[in-house]
Amino acid sequence: MGPHKVSFPLDPCFFPQIADHGRVEVGLARWREAADSQDDAELAAFMRALPAREGVGDLLRGIFANSPFLTLCLEKEPAFLRRTLEVGPDAALEALIGDLKAGLGAETDLGRLMRNLRIAKRRCSLLAALADLGGVWPLEKVTGSLALMAETAIRLGLAFLLRREAGRGNLRLAHPEDPEKGSGLIVLGMGKLGARELNYSSDIDLIIFYDHEKLVYTGKRSIQECVIALTKDLVRILDERDPDGYVFRTDLRLRPDPGSTPPAVALVAAEAYYEGFGQNWERAAMIKARLVAGDEETGAAFLRFLRPFIWRKSLDFAAIQDIHSIKRQINAHKGGRSIAVAGHNVKLGRGGIREIEFFAQTQQLIWGGRQPEMRVSGTMAALEALSAAGHVTPQVVDDMEAAYRYLRTLEHRLQMVDDKQTQTLPANPQVLAEIAAFMGAADLDSFAAELTAHLQKVEHHYAGLFEDAPPLGAGGNLVFTGGENDPETVHTITEMGFTNADAVCSTIRGWHHGRVRATRSTRARELLTELTPALLSALATTTAPDDAFMRFDEFLTRLPAGVPLFSLFYANPSLLELVAEIMGDAPLLAEHLARHTTTLDSVLQANFFEPLPPLDALEAELAKALSEADDFQLVLDVTRRWANDRKFQVGVLTLRNVVEAGEAAGALSDVAGAILRQLGPKVEEEFARAHGHVAGGAWVILAMGKAGGREMSATSDLDLILVYDCPEEAEESDGTRPLAPPVWFSRLTQRMVVALTAKTGEGTLYEVDMRLRPSGNSGPIASSLEAFRRYQEEAAWTWEHMALTRARVVAGDQALAARVDAVIRDTLTRPRDRSKLLADVADMRERMAREHKAASIWEVKHLRGGLVDIEFTAQYLQLAHGPDHPEMLDSNTAEALERAAAAGVLERGDCTTLTEALRLWSAVQTVLRQTIAGGFDEATAPRGLKDVLVRAAGMTDFKSLTDRMEDCAAGAHEVFRRLIDQPAADLKKKEPPQ
Numbered sequence: 001m002g003p004h005k006v007s008f009p010l011d012p013c014f015f016p017q018i019a020d021h022g023r024v025e026v027g028l029a030r031w032r033e034a035a036d037s038q039d040d041a042e043l044a045a046f047m048r049a050l051p052a053r054e055g056v057g058d059l060l061r062g063i064f065a066n067s068p069f070l071t072l073c074l075e076k077e078p079a080f081l082r083r084t085l086e087v088g089p090d091a092a093l094e095a096l097i098g099d100l101k102a103g104l105g106a107e108t109d110l111g112r113l114m115r116n117l118r119i120a121k122r123r124c125s126l127l128a129a130l131a132d133l134g135g136v137w138p139l140e141k142v143t144g145s146l147a148l149m150a151e152t153a154i155r156l157g158l159a160f161l162l163r164r165e166a167g168r169g170n171l172r173l174a175h176p177e178d179p180e181k182g183s184g185l186i187v188l189g190m191g192k193l194g195a196r197e198l199n200y201s202s203d204i205d206l207i208i209f210y211d212h213e214k215l216v217y218t219g220k221r222s223i224q225e226c227v228i229a230l231t232k233d234l235v236r237i238l239d240e241r242d243p244d245g246y247v248f249r250t251d252l253r254l255r256p257d258p259g260s261t262p263p264a265v266a267l268v269a270a271e272a273y274y275e276g277f278g279q280n281w282e283r284a285a286m287i288k289a290r291l292v293a294g295d296e297e298t299g300a301a302f303l304r305f306l307r308p309f310i311w312r313k314s315l316d317f318a319a320i321q322d323i324h325s326i327k328r329q330i331n332a333h334k335g336g337r338s339i340a341v342a343g344h345n346v347k348l349g350r351g352g353i354r355e356i357e358f359f360a361q362t363q364q365l366i367w368g369g370r371q372p373e374m375r376v377s378g379t380m381a382a383l384e385a386l387s388a389a390g391h392v393t394p395q396v397v398d399d400m401e402a403a404y405r406y407l408r409t410l411e412h413r414l415q416m417v418d419d420k421q422t423q424t425l426p427a428n429p430q431v432l433a434e435i436a437a438f439m440g441a442a443d444l445d446s447f448a449a450e451l452t453a454h455l456q457k458v459e460h461h462y463a464g465l466f467e468d469a470p471p472l473g474a475g476g477n478l479v480f481t482g483g484e485n486d487p488e489t490v491h492t493i494t495e496m497g498f499t500n501a502d503a504v505c506s507t508i509r510g511w512h513h514g515r516v517r518a519t520r521s522t523r524a525r526e527l528l529t530e531l532t533p534a535l536l537s538a539l540a541t542t543t544a545p546d547d548a549f550m551r552f553d554e555f556l557t558r559l560p561a562g563v564p565l566f567s568l569f570y571a572n573p574s575l576l577e578l579v580a581e582i583m584g585d586a587p588l589l590a591e592h593l594a595r596h597t598t599t600l601d602s603v604l605q606a607n608f609f610e611p612l613p614p615l616d617a618l619e620a621e622l623a624k625a626l627s628e629a630d631d632f633q634l635v636l637d638v639t640r641r642w643a644n645d646r647k648f649q650v651g652v653l654t655l656r657n658v659v660e661a662g663e664a665a666g667a668l669s670d671v672a673g674a675i676l677r678q679l680g681p682k683v684e685e686e687f688a689r690a691h692g693h694v695a696g697g698a699w700v701i702l703a704m705g706k707a708g709g710r711e712m713s714a715t716s717d718l719d720l721i722l723v724y725d726c727p728e729e730a731e732e733s734d735g736t737r738p739l740a741p742p743v744w745f746s747r748l749t750q751r752m753v754v755a756l757t758a759k760t761g762e763g764t765l766y767e768v769d770m771r772l773r774p775s776g777n778s779g780p781i782a783s784s785l786e787a788f789r790r791y792q793e794e795a796a797w798t799w800e801h802m803a804l805t806r807a808r809v810v811a812g813d814q815a816l817a818a819r820v821d822a823v824i825r826d827t828l829t830r831p832r833d834r835s836k837l838l839a840d841v842a843d844m845r846e847r848m849a850r851e852h853k854a855a856s857i858w859e860v861k862h863l864r865g866g867l868v869d870i871e872f873t874a875q876y877l878q879l880a881h882g883p884d885h886p887e888m889l890d891s892n893t894a895e896a897l898e899r900a901a902a903a904g905v906l907e908r909g910d911c912t913t914l915t916e917a918l919r920l921w922s923a924v925q926t927v928l929r930q931t932i933a934g935g936f937d938e939a940t941a942p943r944g945l946k947d948v949l950v951r952a953a954g955m956t957d958f959k960s961l962t963d964r965m966e967d968c969a970a971g972a973h974e975v976f977r978r979l980i981d982q983p984a985a986d987l988k989k990k991e992p993p994q
Contacts, residue, residue: 066417208255257515636758
């Protein structure tokens, strides 16, 4: 090398091996071409002589063989290389940084600033690589030099932008000669930059804060807009690629809640966030935080503010559990499994760099509050501190440090190849062998053995950390920390069965950022961390996990607070499984649960999974609840709360197939009955405050339709008639605002309807339909007993008498109830023209069939052979044969059919056909009304819902269910045609022509 001295003490033991000699020859040829193109004869001579130089020449060949990126850097920077070899790496780094500061300290041209920073970064990369590959610098010096370059670039970029904004009249600088000083703007370096552990092609993680009181803004927009624009320009200076490359890829996502905050955050907002919403993973991240640019006084003050947030003096069990969870979310295995080298991620994979970092950070968080010596930012320094304090053994530290140095070195080699931020080993054996050579290994097998040994040691020690704590993985990583989705976690969630794992992961990270009210307390987030794996596992077992997750998110969004519910889930894992089942398989119940989150409390009652008690017990239970309601509004709310709990219970029992359809319908009807019995007198009491009572007056509520037949579903309306009676001499009520009896009872009826239908904070009870009263909508809303009797005797249509077969008194005065029952019985047992009855029933069914055509077999009400056909058959039989067989009258359809068979007016086979079909339609309708809103679509219905339908119907599979439905429909329709349609048609033929 002639006159060129070398002050670069190389160690050949660290040199790369050569896997492909052809690349070396290509590299040497390009090097000679680069030398020939030099205008500086002395520099050209240096370049030609360098490959033959002992030591340096071998290192050069190792670079040509393994790194296209470094080869290009060498070709572009021969003068810098010569100077570096002459003065040595330490002096070269000092000169590089010094020249940069001197040359750009007062720079006013953005293009020149960006170009010179990129050239300096390239030189720094080359210098660090030479010192690393040549064994001159230890790992700490290599990473430290890159961190120093990053810090210098950030400071120069920030100073330039502050000067520029001041020149534009937007800012008034406290110290124009030193723009950063007193500016109120601070840049924190996080992660590897903060700890001076930057890897070779590392991003830099920055958080930019500003003190809105200290930063003097004099522009025309707002201070926030100014700082945000400045931040974006700083990122551009560092991150933008041009022909000279880039300085550092820059990431701002470690700031508070990056999904909803601007790129630069006001200190006052940051302080509020860390005090109220800061998470343990953010505490771990802040261990490495360091001021890398900006106002040193403001930065130091903010880091002092963060100290109590990072280092808690005392930790309760829940906080320690959450810190453990940082580690436990990563699915650790304590030995016993081989690790595949090909394709392994040396940072995120098993036994990787992150496990070493978390091993140190989690323990730092636990001990650092009371032991200040734990408060160090570097990973190896933290390991040494843990050993010195006796928290880990020296052997563990030795193993972890050796692995850390090896893995970080391997990470650098992977990135030196093409200057790409990768930590994943090649899957291709040939390319993997080239990486082994770059590491200086003799062959691929020896490289794999050394790497695996380190990985297994790290994995062993990491898995032993907090060994007694239960795992938080689910067969893979479940990590929801940081500003972006963890790839391994996305993979785990995908493997669990979720289609859009990215969205699930982002939503859960949003929960942890306090974006929903329920997770804005530290305790809530700590509990959530514990519950998340079980929650995802439970949702994954549903038939549509993504839909179930979205419904759970809606449910969580509506919660006023999370701790009570999360504590319930934590103490009662089966409750979490039930909620997941509801979210996945019962959308209607899920929607109800989202609106009435307190309903879950009722699930914990000992008798929740038992069938509902009888009506009298339900009424007593509601009466007890209402006894504490001291005003009418509270009466309405308590009634709704009670009803919601009981309806939800029936829904869950239906979903779990604990009760059959008939039992569920009866239970829902009894809930409505208990409400009418208890709420009616309360409404009258409230009404009487102004209008008093009618002396000697009484009223009853007559339930019709599904309510009368005790066949209610989850969405049934209440078909009601209020019948009253009072002495003829009663002229008006006795209140301060008296009313005539008909008006009094009509107003009372209106109040009852409002009490049932009004929407309060607890929701509504029922929709109420009064159109079955005498004369329908044109008649009085309340009917006197005499008017009711006279109407049924003289004016009612056949269809109204059919409806009356399902009438049942459900509330009100018992003596009046007996009289109303007598009117109903007299009406239904009155002899009538059978031919006219037959024609009327057939005609009415035909008109309904034209108006309500069933689009599918799942419309079990209007389907031919469905509920309407069966109900019409039962009603026809009661009206036709009631005069001869009054014992067969019953408001319940199934019971009426059984009584008809017992009376001999219905063949036993036909009775069986109709009741079996009725039972099937009731089962299907009960499940569908409890679980979904709208029609049922076989193609899109959740498989879990199909399974519930199959179980409720007593079938073995879905195909068997649909086949059975078709058979039942055909059978029931055949009976209806034979008993009603065909005889009516025959009668019509016999009528003389008009």
